[in-house]
Amino acid sequence: MKISYQWLSQLVSLTEDPETIGKLLTSTGLEVESIEKIESIPGGLEGVVIGEVLTCEKHPEADKLSLTTVDAGQSAPLNIVCGAPNVQAGQKVIVALVGATLHPTSGEPFTIKKAKIRGAASEGMICAEDEIGLGTSHAGIMVLDTDLPNGTPAVTYFGLEADYQIEIGLTPNRADAASHLGVARDLKAVLQRPVQWPSVDAFKVDNQNLPVTVLVETPEGAPRYTGLTIDGLTVAESPDWLKQRLRAIGLNPINNVVDITNYVCHELGQPLHAFDADQIAGGQVIVKTVAEGTPFVTLDGVERKLSANDLMICNASEPMCIAGVFGGQKSGVTAQTTRIFLESAYFDAAWIRRTSQHHGLKTDASFRFERGTDPNMPVFALKRAALLLQEVAGGTVSSAITDLYPNPVSDRQVAIRYRNVDRLIGIAIDRPEITRILESLDIRVADASEEGFTALVPPYRVDVEREADVIEEILRIYGLDNVPISDYLAADYLSETPETDPDQLQARASQLLAANGFYETMTNSLTRPAYHDAVRPTLPNADVQLLNPLSEDLSVMRQTLLFSGLETLVYNINRRQKDLRIFEFGKIYSRNDERFFERPRLGIWMTGRTQSESWLTGNQRPADAGVSYHDLAAVVQRILTSFRVKFTDSQPADPAIFQYGLTLLVNKKPLVSLGLVKAGLTKQVDLKQAVFYADFDWQYLLKLYNGKVAFEEVSRFPEVRRDLSLVLDTGVTYAQISRLAYLTERKLLRDLNVFDVYEGENLEKGKKSYSVSFILQDPAQTLNDAVIDKTMNRLMSAFERELGAVIRK
Secondary structure (H helix, E strand, O other), X not given: OEEEHHHHHHHOOOOOOHHHHHHHHHHOOOOEEEEEEEOOOHHHHOOEEXXXXXXXXXXXXXXXXXXXXXXXOOOOOXXXXXXXXXXXOOOEEEEEEOOOEEOOOOOOOEEOOOEEEOOEEEOEEEOOOHHHOOOOOOOOOOEEOOOOOOOOEHHHHHOOOOEEEEEEOXXXXXXXXXXXXXXXXXXXXXXXXXXXXXXXXXXXXXXXXXXXXXXXXXXOOOOEEEEEXXXXXXXXXXXXXXXXXXXXXXXXXXXXXXXXXXXHHHHHOOOEEEEEHHHOHHHEEEEEOOOOOOEEEEOOOOEEEXXXXXXXXXXXXXXXXXXXXXXXXXXXXXXXXXXXXEXXXXXXXXXXXXXXXXXXXXXXXXXXXXXXXXXXXXXXXXXXXXXXXXXXXXXXXXXXXXXXXXXXXXXXXXXXXXXHHHHHHOOOOOHHHHHHHHHHOXXXXXXXXXXXXXXXXOOOOOOOOOHHHHHHHHHHHHOHHHOOOOOOOOXXXXXXXXXXXXXXXXXXXXXXXXXXXXXXXXXXXXXXXXXHHXXXXXXXXXXXXXXXXXXXXXXXXXXXXXXXXXXXXXXXXXXXXXXXXXXXXXXXXXXXXXXXXXXXEEEEEEEOEOOOOOOOOOOXXXXXXXXXXXXXXXXXXXXXXXXXXXXXXXXXOOOOOEEEEEEEEEOOEEEEEEEEEOHHHHXXXXXOOOEEEEEEEHHHHHHHOXXXXXXXXXXXXXXXXXXXXEEEEOOOOHHXXXXXHHHHOOOOEEEEXXXXXXXXXXXXXXXXXXXXXXXXXXXXXXXXXXXXXXXXHHHHHHHHHHHOOEEEO
């Protein structure tokens, strides 16, 4: 961002040179990257001053030359030979001193030297306007009407003082400083000098001859919209002062109307837009969105296809402008324009950022709007621009100001504690100084006490939201250099340290699995569409397809980790590694209409034998030596235990993936599914071994993680075991037994376990027998038989009543 030193001096009184101002701005966080001198004309009239002709006589050796003595503010009058026909004693003139280099309107630059002209000494030059590059006339010397003292630099008389372009590397958070006013606010706080706001007291509505109706149909995109009309203006070249201001910050002047909108934008940070009022069909300005794909030609002559999410400024029949980004070709100001509608608005940053990214358009307006502008500035900027337009283009204000602002943005309230201010800065700043600094930044201090206060942050400071942000404001104005380095360096922060560190928890799970004989894998996120077709009932979301895939086998993003793991198993089995335990942390992808989803998962695969061959077990493995469901379930349980998570319910695993298995639920939401993979799916990758697979919702597991460990004293009283044999319908699960038991006896029941399950000819069809052990314990006393019997009877009654159990005694 580029700032003009002279322009800045109009807003805050500056006695410091540009280099000093640059250092002050850098110390406040507005890092100055360069300072470049800007001259209004070549050479900047260096060495050219105002002088007074004291005497004037004809040259004795030349009829067309005159011998003059000139007071140019030097220690003695200068003798100058002048050839201009209009030179006379008593005139105020422009004098180029010896050593000055002049840049004439035409021709090469030349340097003034002492010389003898026809035998007479000449110690300078009295100048015509073309000789100093201010015009084309060479009819005579310039004669001034001024009371300025002799020796005054000519640039002062002509108002052509050199300017300095200060380039600031503006960080994205400092949207408030994207203007001369924003920079002046920081200097106000540092230098303790007031900001001299431009006056708008002269603004008035001249008539109501050009009314325009404004309707905001999308207030979420335009929380505030203001405008007025100006009639009878003349579009022409801008005056010199305006062109100089814009050129000083690297902008090319266009015409007086457009230049004023740019001027106000860079002065106050409020983008404006001028519409040709004759192009506003129906006399209506409507802020709304339009249909997807609507064609629109912007000011650069490019036809663009609009998105349904683009906020548009429309008339009664068509769009006129992409709000906050770029104007339209048809409604723009031209040389024939005499009436304009001037817009000044506060647009939602997210809306403008989305549109700017969609069309690849970056403008001065979008730069400010998508970072956040001041919702309280539009009306002031509108009045300022209207007055400037009347000054440079004429015309009358022909409508009242329309100001649609249904939900005003209030100051942000941030609680500040002095102890945190002292802790973060490292020293205790005087409390009155803290108040002075904040109020110099327009941050009001309310509800002050010995402990702290409430900071009322104006809405234009979009980056100041938290206590640490306010403390940063205090520090950057107080000055980092004013904070002494302590003997013991340290750092501090205010933010809460998250209890859950995903990286550490992933490392914990990895170490646990590795300790149980698992190897970690990393596989490609690209996979075959055929895999998803095989499990489409389970994964109904559309594939995330690549627009330009390398091959058909790598044309979609995976919707499950299952097949990535199966391919890894096949690769190793084909190389004679058949007893495998692997896991992978990976992401799965899906889409729903235009929305895309990316979710982290943990996959675990087990296949082959539980133990390698050894002399201890013999070469002939028993039939049950292969990996079973319970081997995988034990691993899953270890992970849940490590994360201190208990599942609250279960249901059969998805039959599209698992031949059998369970999905464990926490708060009725699936956490992990585990079981035997269907043979049809393993055949997809030509895998002949049985594979057990567990699929964790890793994001949900992290959310459930409980970092707090509860400790209690080991009971001094013995535990008691009682066994029950329950005959139940085959559809009743152990999870139902466990859940009912803990609901029935919450105080004494410490644990239960199934130690035998029987189904056979001694039981009627559709029945099975569970042998369950119950561990009872009272932490306060030893259990007696009466309490034990009462507890067991209550459990048996619950099993009989709720599960239809027959108790075998």
